[in-house]
Amino acid sequence: MSTSKTLQKTTALLLIVTLIIGFIAGYLVHWATAPTAPAGEYVPKSEYDKLASELQSLKAQLQQLQQQAGGKPVEIVITAWTQGPERESIYRQLNLVEAANRLNAIFQATGVPATVKLEGDFSTAQWTDYRNKVFLALQGGTGPCIFQMEHHYAALLSENGWIIPLDDYVKKYWNWTYYDVISGLWDSVTYKGHIWGIPQDTEARPVYFNKLLLKQLGWTDEQINALPEKIRRGEFTLWDMLKVAEEAVQKGVVQPGYGIWHRPNAGPDWPIVYLAFGGTLQDPSTGKLVADMKVWKKVFDWYYEASMQKGKVISDKITSLDFNRDVHPTVVSGKVLFWFGGTWHKGQWIGSFNLTEEKFWQMFGFALYPAGEPGLKPVTLSQPQVYFISKTCKYPEVAFLILTLATDPYLNSLHAVKSAHLAILYSQLSLPVYTQDKFLAATGYMVEYAKYQPLHPKWSDYNTIIFNVIKGIETGQFNSDQALQVFRQNLQSTLGDQVIIRE
Amino acid sequence: MKLAVITLMLAPATVVVVSFMIVPAIITILMSFTNLDYRFIWEWVGLANYQKFISDINTPIFVRNTIIYVAGTLTFNVGMGLFLALVSTHIHDTLGTLMRALWYLPRVMPSVIYAFIMMWIFSPMDTGFLNTVLKALGGEPVPWTFQYYWPFLFIVNGFIGCSFGMVIFSSAIKAIPQDYIIAAKVDGASQLTIIRRIILPLIKWQIAFVVAYQTLSLLASFEYILLTLDGGPGYYSTEVMILQAYHLAFGQYLASMRYGYAAVFVTILLVIGLVLSIVYWRVFRLRELMAEPKME
Numbered sequence: 027m028s029t030s031k032t033l034q035k036t037t038a039l040l041l042i043v044t045l046i047i048g049f050i051a052g053y054l055v056h057w058a059t060a061p062t063a064p065a066g067e068y069v070p071k072s073e074y075d076k077l078a079s080e081l082q083s084l085k086a087q088l089q090q091l092q093q094q095a096g097g098k099p100v101e102i103v104i105t106a107w108t109q110g111p112e113r114e115s116i117y118r119q120l121n122l123v124e125a126a127n128r129l130n131a132i133f134q135a136t137g138v139p140a141t142v143k144l145e146g147d148f149s150t151a152q153w154t155d156y157r158n159k160v161f162l163a164l165q166g167g168t169g170p171c172i173f174q175m176e177h178h179y180a181a182l183l184s185e186n187g188w189i190i191p192l193d194d195y196v197k198k199y200w201n202w203t204y205y206d207v208i209s210g211l212w213d214s215v216t217y218k219g220h221i222w223g224i225p226q227d228t229e230a231r232p233v234y235f236n237k238l239l240l241k242q243l244g245w246t247d248e249q250i251n252a253l254p255e256k257i258r259r260g261e262f263t264l265w266d267m268l269k270v271a272e273e274a275v276q277k278g279v280v281q282p283g284y285g286i287w288h289r290p291n292a293g294p295d296w297p298i299v300y301l302a303f304g305g306t307l308q309d310p311s312t313g314k315l316v317a318d319m320k321v322w323k324k325v326f327d328w329y330y331e332a333s334m335q336k337g338k339v340i341s342d343k344i345t346s347l348d349f350n351r352d353v354h355p356t357v358v359s360g361k362v363l364f365w366f367g368g369t370w371h372k373g374q375w376i377g378s379f380n381l382t383e384e385k386f387w388q389m390f391g392f393a394l395y396p397a398g399e400p401g402l403k404p405v406t407l408s409q410p411q412v413y414f415i416s417k418t419c420k421y422p423e424v425a426f427l428i429l430t431l432a433t434d435p436y437l438n439s440l441h442a443v444k445s446a447h448l449a450i451l452y453s454q455l456s457l458p459v460y461t462q463d464k465f466l467a468a469t470g471y472m473v474e475y476a477k478y479q480p481l482h483p484k485w486s487d488y489n490t491i492i493f494n495v496i497k498g499i500e501t502g503q504f505n506s507d508q509a510l511q512v513f514r515q516n517l518q519s520t521l522g523d524q525v526i527i528r529e
Numbered sequence: 530m531k532l533a534v535i536t537l538m539l540a541p542a543t544v545v546v547v548s549f550m551i552v553p554a555i556i557t558i559l560m561s562f563t564n565l566d567y568r569f570i571w572e573w574v575g576l577a578n579y580q581k582f583i584s585d586i587n588t589p590i591f592v593r594n595t596i597i598y599v600a601g602t603l604t605f606n607v608g609m610g611l612f613l614a615l616v617s618t619h620i621h622d623t624l625g626t627l628m629r630a631l632w633y634l635p636r637v638m639p640s641v642i643y644a645f646i647m648m649w650i651f652s653p654m655d656t657g658f659l660n661t662v663l664k665a666l667g668g669e670p671v672p673w674t675f676q677y678y679w680p681f682l683f684i685v686n687g688f689i690g691c692s693f694g695m696v697i698f699s700s701a702i703k704a705i706p707q708d709y710i711i712a713a714k715v716d717g718a719s720q721l722t723i724i725r726r727i728i729l730p731l732i733k734w735q736i737a738f739v740v741a742y743q744t745l746s747l748l749a750s751f752e753y754i755l756l757t758l759d760g761g762p763g764y765y766s767t768e769v770m771i772l773q774a775y776h777l778a779f780g781q782y783l784a785s786m787r788y789g790y791a792a793v794f795v796t797i798l799l800v801i802g803l804v805l806s807i808v809y810w811r812v813f814r815l816r817e818l819m820a821e822p823k824m825e
Binding site for chain 1: 567568569581584585586587645648649652653654656672674675678758759761762763764765766776779780781782783784785786787
């Protein structure tokens with residue numbers, strides 16, 4: 027028998043063993059905890075005996091294989107690539123390592139002569155570089171077994187046949203942990219009716235406001251503390267925010283251009299203001315991208331008013347700056363009134379930018395993105411990170427078991443607390459390690475208002491066009507009418523019939 | 530026998546050139562006629578990508594930026610290289626060597642670190658190095674990379690590019706027989722006259738070569754734009770054709786993966802490069818440069 031055939035057989039046997047163990051463990055837990063159960067749900071003893079004897083037989087076969095391999099346990103290698111880029115998110119990799127350790131412990135306890143070895147690394151490279159590395163590896167057939175990426179890449183990855191659908195596995199192991207996944211997150215990984223990934227974390231992108239600067243502007247503590255709720259009720263809009271920022275500039279509370287700051291580069295945040303003005307990004311019936319030009323006009327009007335051409339609220343230099351060298355230090359030093367950020371920034375500021383927990387609560391408040399206009403709803407954007415399993419993975423079920431064991435309330439909370447990401451499991455919301463974190467508890471409600479980026483292979487192009495056009499407004503190249511014209515032309519030329527332009 | 534020897538001698542270089550230059554160039558040209566994208570499928574679309582290139586509203590911006598970037602950086606590279614060569618060959622030898630070594634530093638420094646340092650020096654923020662100095666001297670901070678983005682890019686690229694010219698020009702100047710210089714000095718020529726009438730005419734071949742070589746290099750150069758302004762600060766302010774090709778293929782924050790359309794930009798640059806090579810070959814009479822010397 028060739029080595030590869032032996033290995034395949036070993037794997038198959040291992041999977042069956044694991045299934046049986048899971049089945050037995052699940053049954054025993056059920057038996058121990060269920061107060062009453064209909065008689066029909068009990069596994070008949072004959073069935074149990076049959077499975078137990080099968081397990082013994084499989085173990086014997088594995089031991090035989092082990093002897094053939096010189097007495098060494100069979101080693102299953104699973105590769106996993108994960109990404110920060112912020113180093114605070116290292117639990118994305120560490121939790122997989124821990125899950126592999128737990129799987130090994132189960133193997134050891136049940137006498138399965140096999141070990142799982144998790145190889146791979148956690149990357150702190152730029153997202154673009156990391157993604158290109160993954161895509162090219164997948165295309166070349168040398169990709170990892172497990173990899174982590176943003177949820178909306180499910181569209182592109184599945185269209186290319188690079189990943190496997192996970193519906194059957196999720197169904198099979200539903201009672202292990204997946205019943206506990208916050209239900210809305212399944213939408214973020216579902217494309218064309220299939221589940222393609224397992225949510226790893228989620229986040230919200232709040233607007234941080236500087237309490238100290240608002241006080242200088244004459245706001246009382248009550249007014250400041252009431253702001254998030256006011257925004258939540260839709261009583262404080264984006265235009266109101268702009269007025270406050272303009273006032274802060276006029277009164278010299280902040281320098282011109284320091285009223286509102288946002289990320290300096292391309293990224294997922296750019297459609298949020300459009301969503302706050304009631305825009306939609308995808309047509310549910312056709313799956314095509316949508317650009318509502320009336321709404322985009324409102325968005326560009328808002329950015330034009332905020333720019334140095336008019337209200338002098340958003341600096342024209344912001345897109346010349348570097349995130350870590352210029353932007354974060356400026357926000358943390360308290361020079362900016364409103365910061366369009368992400369929940370994980372709090373983790374970054376404390377971990378990497380010398381902000382203390384105490385100072386954070388003293389200086390910053392946070393809220394949803396206000397509604398664009400009265401009558402609309404506040405929003406935030408969530409971009410869950412997801413674990414995918416590649417098509418070239420030799421042991422997909424073992425890889426899935428690792429993901430299943432990593433999708434654990436405690437492990438996930440370790441990641442959530444360290445990196446300031448939000449819970450993906452209902453049980454995390456009552457877990458002390460999670461609830462003790464004041465910030466996560468205070469931002470948890472935002473997930474209810476979260477919108478997702480569309481799952482569409484061309485979304486990247488759409489998003490980049492938004493960023494480029496807003497850059498043009500902020501640097502004084504366009505007014506809002508010119509911006510709309512350029513935006514339309516770019517959409518038509520780049521996306522063609524993949525976008526529905528609503529006039 | 531002679532033919533076999535020649536073939537054997539040329540084979541390694543020929544294999545390298547064909548494998549790593551000609552084949553990729555042909556693949557790129559073929560790719561430009563396809564709709565190759567995130568699906569990695571070669572769908573032949575004829576001239577559709579070229580039609581898109583011509584009709585796209587952003588194309589004139591990319592072409593204009595490429596001309597500005599190549600012309601500006603080339604001027605800086607050659608001018609600065611010449612200046613450094615002249616200065617370093619007119620001072621004490623040890624000092625001249627040290628000066629050339631210092632100016633060579635940016636070229637040997639890792640590009641990411643070099644770009645990071647330049648962004649810090651020219652940062653538009655008050656915390657940037659230049660603005661800190663300006664403020665200390667009682668001046669107003671200047672938004673360098675925002676307001677003067679082209680000069681900034683000329684400098685960033687030029688500090689690296691000029692060292693190439695500097696080394697070649699220095700060698701050429703040092704190769705000029707001292708008799709000419711001494712005779713001119715005896716005749717009462719000023720230093721400026723010596724440079725204008727003797728040195729520059731005698732190193733014209735080297736200048737021609739550096740101009741030709743660097744023009745072709747700059748057409749395909751985007752590394753430092755990517756690492757500093759990434760086509761910004763405004764709407765495609767510094768997006769040159771080759772950078773747009775990179776963005777189309779590999780994206781900015783999100784993956785774009787429009788390989789077919791990106792190949793159009795590269796193909797057009799390839800054609801421009803070939804045309805310029807022929808023009809330079811004729812205008813600068815580079816054949817004569819490579820001819821047998823007429824005197825020892």
